[in-house]
Each structure stands twice: as C-alpha cells, then as structure tokens.
Amino acid sequence: MIDRRALADRHAVEVTGIDPRSPLSVGNGRLCFTADITGLQTFPGRYPVEDRTGTGPGTLLSTMSAWGWHSVPGSYDVADSVRAYRTPRGPAPYVDMRGDLSGSGESPATAAEAWLRANPHRLDLARVGLDGVAPGEVSDVRQRLDLWSGTLTSRYLLRDIPVRVTTACHPDLDVLAVRMESARVPPVRLAFPYGSQAWGNAADWTRPQAHTSRVRPSPGGFTVERVLDETSYDVAVATSGTMRRAGPHEFTVTFTGATVADLVIAFHPAVPSEEVPASRPSFEEVAAAAREHWARFWSTGGAVDLSASHDERAPELERRIVLSQYLTALHSAGPLPPAETGLLANSWRGRFHLEMHWWHAAHFPLWGRPELLERSLTWYGTALPAARRTARAQGCAGARWPKQVGPDARESPSPIGPFLIWQQPHPIYLAELVRRARGTRHALERYAPLVLETAAFMASFAAEGPAGYTLGPPLVPAQESYAAVRAGAADPTFELVYWAWALEVAQRWRRLLGLAPEPSWSRVADGMRPPLVRDGVYAAMAVPPYTVTDDHPSMLYALGFVPPTRLIDPTVMRATLRHVLAGWQWDTTWGWDYPAMAMTATRLGEPDTAIETLLMPVVKNAYLPNGHNRQSSTLPAYLPGNGGLLAAVALMAAGWDGGPPTPGFPASWTVAWEGLRPMP
Numbered sequence: 001m002i003d004r005r006a007l008a009d010r011h012a013v014e015v016t017g018i019d020p021r022s023p024l025s026v027g028n029g030r031l032c033f034t035a036d037i038t039g040l041q042t043f044p045g046r047y048p049v050e051d052r053t054g055t056g057p058g059t060l061l062s063t064m065s066a067w068g069w070h071s072v073p074g075s076y077d078v079a080d081s082v083r084a085y086r087t088p089r090g091p092a093p094y095v096d097m098r099g100d101l102s103g104s105g106e107s108p109a110t111a112a113e114a115w116l117r118a119n120p121h122r123l124d125l126a127r128v129g130l131d132g133v134a135p136g137e138v139s140d141v142r143q144r145l146d147l148w149s150g151t152l153t154s155r156y157l158l159r160d161i162p163v164r165v166t167t168a169c170h171p172d173l174d175v176l177a178v179r180m181e182s183a184r185v186p187p188v189r190l191a192f193p194y195g196s197q198a199w200g201n202a203a204d205w206t207r208p209q210a211h212t213s214r215v216r217p218s219p220g221g222f223t224v225e226r227v228l229d230e231t232s233y234d235v236a237v238a239t240s241g242t243m244r245r246a247g248p249h250e251f252t253v254t255f256t257g258a259t260v261a262d263l264v265i266a267f268h269p270a271v272p273s274e275e276v277p278a279s280r281p282s283f284e285e286v287a288a289a290a291r292e293h294w295a296r297f298w299s300t301g302g303a304v305d306l307s308a309s310h311d312e313r314a315p316e317l318e319r320r321i322v323l324s325q326y327l328t329a330l331h332s333a334g335p336l337p338p339a340e341t342g343l344l345a346n347s348w349r350g351r352f353h354l355e356m357h358w359w360h361a362a363h364f365p366l367w368g369r370p371e372l373l374e375r376s377l378t379w380y381g382t383a384l385p386a387a388r389r390t391a392r393a394q395g396c397a398g399a400r401w402p403k404q405v406g407p408d409a410r411e412s413p414s415p416i417g418p419f420l421i422w423q424q425p426h427p428i429y430l431a432e433l434v435r436r437a438r439g440t441r442h443a444l445e446r447y448a449p450l451v452l453e454t455a456a457f458m459a460s461f462a463a464e465g466p467a468g469y470t471l472g473p474p475l476v477p478a479q480e481s482y483a484a485v486r487a488g489a490a491d492p493t494f495e496l497v498y499w500a501w502a503l504e505v506a507q508r509w510r511r512l513l514g515l516a517p518e519p520s521w522s523r524v525a526d527g528m529r530p531p532l533v534r535d536g537v538y539a540a541m542a543v544p545p546y547t548v549t550d551d552h553p554s555m556l557y558a559l560g561f562v563p564p565t566r567l568i569d570p571t572v573m574r575a576t577l578r579h580v581l582a583g584w585q586w587d588t589t590w591g592w593d594y595p596a597m598a599m600t601a602t603r604l605g606e607p608d609t610a611i612e613t614l615l616m617p618v619v620k621n622a623y624l625p626n627g628h629n630r631q632s633s634t635l636p637a638y639l640p641g642n643g644g645l646l647a648a649v650a651l652m653a654a655g656w657d658g659g660p661p662t663p664g665f666p667a668s669w670t671v672a673w674e675g676l677r678p679m680p
Contacts, residue, residue, distance in 0.1 A: 002305045002672055008147040008298045010307075011322040013626055015143040018135065021636060022626040023047050023060050024145045025344065026152050026167055026290075029333035029375065030066045031174040031267060032343035033128075037141045039154030039165030040178065040188070042129035049200045049345045050633040052105045058201025060636060061127070064343035064350070065174060066334035067269055068123040069407060070195030070231045076112040081413040085474045085487060088463035089395035094474065097413040101483075106199075113413045118197035120406040122339065122350025123228070125267055126235055127203070128178070131189035131252050133158065145626075147326055150294035151287060158186060170286045171293035177286035178263040185255040188263060190237070192249040195228055200634055202346040213249040219279050224251065225270065232270035238280045239263050297329065301675050302367035304649055308670035313615050316623075321649055323627025324642035325367070331639050332360040333372040336379050336407060341637045344628070351406050355423035355478070359592045359640035359647075362430060365437035366650035368675040374434060380427055380450050383409035391457045398456025400424065416483045419476040421461070422495050422554075425502030427454045432505050437677060440512055448513055455506030458499055459520045468529030470542075471495055478554040479540050491542035493531035497558035497567045500528040505680075530567055531558065537576040538568075550588035553580040553597070560600030563656060563680045574604050581609075586618040591629040591641025594621045595648035602652050602664035610652055610664050614645070647679075654678045 331342025652664025
C-alpha cells in the first residue's frame with residue numbers, strides 16, 4: 001500500500017521569498033484565497049497578471065468564488081451579433097464577431113461586442129492584507145503549504161519582530177480563517193473593488209462611486225454589505241479586533257495589545273437577515289474541518305507513487321501529479337465548469353470554456369472522486385433550455401452546447417467559439433465516466449436527458465455525403481488555426497472520430513434505459529466518413545489547408561483521448577505522431593496538448609514516448625513551484641494542463657478496457673498506484 005501521508009508531505013510547497021509567478025492558495029472548490037508571503041494579500045503589486053485588453057495589470061492575489069459574478073449595466077442583445085452561414089441544412093444563425101480576435105488580444109468592432117464578451121465577469125470579492133507594510137519590511141520568510149491539512153503557514157520577521165500567520169478555508173462553507181501570532185499583531189486592511197471587464201484583472205479600483213460597502217454589526221464582529229449594480233453579497237468578519245473605516249471601501253482592524261488574533265471571514269450572496277447564521281465557526285473549527293477534509297481527500301481516491309523509480313524525471317512527474325490533484329480540487333471542483341485560470345485570475349473574464357471542461361474535470365472519476373466532477377456536470381441541466389434553442393435555430397434536434405459562457409449559458413460573440421463543435425460530445429463522455437465510477441442507475445437517473453439531447457443534436461448536425469456522413473461547414477476544429485476559413489471548414493479528423501464514438505456510447509445508454517436504439521444515431525456512427533490521409537499521415541481536416549503546424553495537433557487525439565475505433569488505423573496514427581513530434585511549433589501549443597499526446601502514445605503502445613511528451617521541456621509544459629501550468633504572462637495558470645496530466649497518468653497506469661496490463665510507463669520505471677479506474 002502507498003504511504004499516502006508521506007506522498008503528500010514530500011510535495012508540500014515551501015517558500016522563502018516572493019516568487020511573482022507562484023503564490024499559494026487555500027480553498028474548497030467554491031471559494032479560493034490566494035496569498036503572498038505574509039499569508040495574506042499584502043503585496044498585490046508584486047504578483048502581477050498582465051492584461052490583454054489594455055487597462056493595466058491585475059494581481060494573482062485574488063479572493064474568488066464560484067457564485068461571485070457581476071455585470072456592468074448594459075442593454076445589449078446577443079441577437080445583434082448573429083450572422084447567417086450556409087450549412088447543409090440551409091442558412092443557420094451563428095453568434096459571430098466582426099472585430100478581431102487573436103492569441104495576444106481582441107478588438108471588438110462595436111460596444112455591443114465588447115460588452116457581450118466581458119459580461120458577466122467573475123468578481124474579486126475582497127483583498128485582505130497587512131496594513132501599511134512594505135515588502136522591504138518583511139524578511140526571513142519561511143512559508144509552507146501543508147497539503148495533508150490544506151493549511152498555509154507563514155513565518156517571517158516584520159520589522160524584526162517574529163510573526164506567524166496560519167491561513168485555512170472551510171471545506172463546506174465559504175469561510176476563510178486567519179490566525180496571527182506575534183508580540184505585536186499587525187493591523188489588517190480589508191478592501192473591496194468594483195467588478196472589472198478587463199482580461200485577467202478581476203478588480204477595478206478606479207470606480208469607488210460605482211458600488212457601495214455598507215457596514216452593520218454582526219455576531220462577533222461586523223458585516224460589510226456589498227452592492228455592485230445588480231450584484232450583492234455579504235462579507236461577515238468575526239474578530240476580537242477593533243474595526244474602523246479607512247475609506248469608502250476600506251476597513252482596518254487593529255489588535256491593540258494582542259499576541260494572538262483571529263479573523264474568520266464568511267463570504268456569501270446577500271440573503272434575507274433571517275437566513276443569516278446566528279454564529280460563525282471559530283478559527284479552530286475551520287482549521288480542524290480543513291485538516292479532516294484534506295486528510296480524507298489524500299487518504300481516499302487514486303494515488304501514484306514514483307519514489308522507487310530511478311529515472312531522474314520521476315520526482316518531477318510525481319510532484320506535478322500530487323500538486324495537480326490539490327489545484328484541481330481548489331479550482332475545478334465547483335458547481336460551474338471552471339475558467340481556465342480557475343479561481344486565481346480572470347482569463348476570459350472568468351468565463352468558462354466548455355471545450356475545456358473535459359480537461360479540467362474528467363480525471364475526477366478516473367481518480368476515484370466522481371462527485372467532484374458531478375458538481376459541475378449538473379450545470380448542463382440549467383443550460384439545457386438555451387442549448388435546445390440554439391440547436392433549433394440552426395435546424396437541428398437536441399441541444400447544441402455553447403463555448404465561452406458565464407452561468408447564464410449565453411454565448412459570447414467570437415469568430416471561433418460559436419463554430420467549435422468538439423465540446424458537443426463532452427457531456428456524453430463525462431456522463432459515461434460517472435456511470436463507470438458510480439454505477440449505471442445513479443448515472444441514468446441524473447444524466448440521461450443530457451446524453452440523449454446531446455446525441456440528438458450530433459446526429460442531426462451530421463450531413464450525408466458521397467464519402468459518408470460529414471461535419472460542417474461551417475465549423476472551427478479543435479485546432480483553432482482554421483478560424484479564418486470557418487465558412488468552408490469541414491471534416492476535421494479528431495471531430496469525425498469523436499462524433500462516431502460518442503454516438504455509439506449514447507446508443508448504449510438508450511439500451512440501458514430500456515429504449516429502442518435510435519436508427520439515425522447508428523447511421524451516422526456507422527457511416528461517418530474516414531479521416532483524410534495525406535502523405536501517409538492524418539490531415540487535420542479534409543479540406544484546404546488540410547494541416548498547419550501550430551496550435552493543437554488535434555488529429556492525434558482521434559486515438560488516445562478517443563478510444564480505439566474502426567475509423568483510425570494505428571499504423572497511420574503512429575506515423576502522424578512521429579510527424580508531429582518532428583516539426584510542430586511548440587510555442588503555439590497549450591498545456592493540455594502534452595498529456596493528450598501522451599495518451600496517444602500510450603494507446604499506441606509507446607510508453608517511452610508517452611513519458612517524453614508528458615515531460616517535454618518547453619514553455620507551455622512548464623509547472624511552477626506552486627504546481628500551476630503557466631502559459632504566459634497573460635495566462636499565468638492553466639488548469640486544463642493539470643487536469644489533462646491526471647487523466648493521462650490514469651490511462652498510463654490503469655489502462656483502458658481491453659488494453660494491455662501495463663500500458664503507459666516504461667519497463668525501467670517502478671510505479672505503485674491504487675484507486676485509479678481504467679478509461680473506456
């Protein structure tokens with residue numbers, strides 16, 4: 001058996017000074033608090049995140065929640081961005097964008113496009129830091145994120161006086177608890193910003209007149225009632241300190257004569273006063289709940305121990321595996337599909353991308369934690385009416401899922417997002433993983449409508465042609481480099497295969513439900529046109545320009561991410577993998593590409609290649625000391641990389657249905673694993 005405590009302890013994160021890219025966080029999947037070396041958010045300017053929309057830098061030191069969203073007032077309608085495209089079913093409306101969009105920024109053509117892309121956006125709920133302290137006044141830092149207890153302990157000298165700060169988050173309540181110990185406990189400043197429409201920067205400090213922070217007494221302290229346009233939430237602070245208002249949205253808490261002082265801060269949407277709890281948990285209760293929760297988290301579910309391997313790469317892979325489990329539990333296990341930067345920064349204004357949902361959360365059932373995926377999988381039920389309307393407007397049955405959205409499931413204007421189709425089968429794949437992990441009856445009762453409506457759209461979207469059933473146009477493949485030719489793009493290799501496989505899974509669900517097979521689903525699945533082969537390798541899509549060598553090498557994922565099917569020849573796929581590894585532009589890729597390639601290599605029986613791709617030493621595959629998969633200064637964390645890594649490792653260790661007994665690690669490695677489930 002694996003020593004779970006030792007496994008977690010050897011990857012506790014220790015910090016001795018400011019690393020601007022790598023702050024540490026505590027959280028519970030719904031609330032996340034990211035701290036600097038003081039254990040609080042004292043030096044936000046030292047942890048910058050670059051903004052792509054030109055409004056100035058933000059900070060990684062955020063306090064974000066799954067429920068905290070805001071919209072700047074506006075009366076724009078997404079219908080104003082609709083444009084008709086020719087499809088095999090006749091003209092169909094798509095939410096398009098006339099402005100420019102690229103990897104480095106965006107230039108909306110109208111105020112409506114700008115507003116619809118930026119609203120709603122996720123809120124930075126509060127900033128909690130030491131008051132009046134400069135970075136040069138803090139020295140001798142010894143900070144440790146203890147994974148087994150989920151607790152951040154920060155020790156340092158403040159003006160030569162020792163300070164110890166312990167920071168924890170309650171696992172079931174959106175409550176942050178802080179204990180400060182010192183001969184002179186320093187004062188703490190709480191500040192509240194307006195919501196920001198900028199990229200990355202979740203806080204706007206320039207509009208104090210646009211929101212209100214009203215204070216009222218509450219048990220053990222005070223509550224700040226926050227109102228930002230149509231958004232309202234409360235921040236209840238329990239403390240023995242003395243509060244004074246220091247500005248319209250700033251409050252200082254002092255602890256005169258105290259050597260130990262606690263702050264317990266509860267965040268929640270505004271509710272009627274009779275629903276407010278009469279008391280809040282104490283610091284000890286929050287810390288104890290966190291310890292119990294994280295000890296249980298690490299003691300159950302999957303584990304992989306590489307400590308007996310002599311390969312010099314094994315310790316780094318194990319570190320990435322352990323920290324990715326922690327980070328995805330913080331950022332990807334809430335009630336909504338997560339943003340690509342999770343609850344750390346506002347990539348795409350905190351809006352989530354449904355084509356990335358698999359990469360964030362599919363690993364949870366594979367690692368024995370299906371309930372963490374189910375928290376966000378249930379959101380599709382809320383979005384189902386909007387998805388049905390989209391499908392119906394485009395002449396299709398069932399439900400067509402959007403791409404870049406907030407909780408309201410309203411599509412964002414874009415020359416890419418509304419044309420993507422590879423997110424469509426994801427709900428079927430995710431529901432199937434839950435079924436395999438939690439049982440057929442449980443899954444059918446919860447997710448049958450999701451699977452059936454998704455399959456109905458997929459079958460009606462495909463069009464019959466001389467070579468078989470085809471996809472598009474218009475569309476944008478997973479490899480988004482073809483956005484400019486979206487009006488004529490068709491039959492991308494990955495999507496053709498994924499479409500056929502997912503329809504077969506949905507047909508199996510019909511049988512499990514006691515329903516007769518749907519003939520149209522079988523016709524499409526069985527009659528899908530084979531992917532195009534050019535010069536002995538799979539093309540990215542079946543029409544010009546066929547394949548360009550940047551962004552995702554998505555043709556590889558038709559075998560690896562997708563299980564073996566009749567549509568893919570392993571010999572051709574092996575040649576395609578060699579072709580990609582020999583000449584792809586790695587600086588244009590994304591963090592999930594490397595575990596995806598490792599899955600392809602694993603299904604092809606090439607474990608050495610799987611390890612090499614999983615740990616390829618390139619910028620987009622870098623993992624910071626805090627475990628985040630950094631992509632760039634504007635994308636300082638990338639949770640799909642972490643989640644993809646865990647999915648790939650599960651495939652490499654536990655294999656797949658009908659696969660070899662030791663599929664994905666080289667024979668020279670010594671791998672201990674437990675609690676993992678095979679993939680389909």
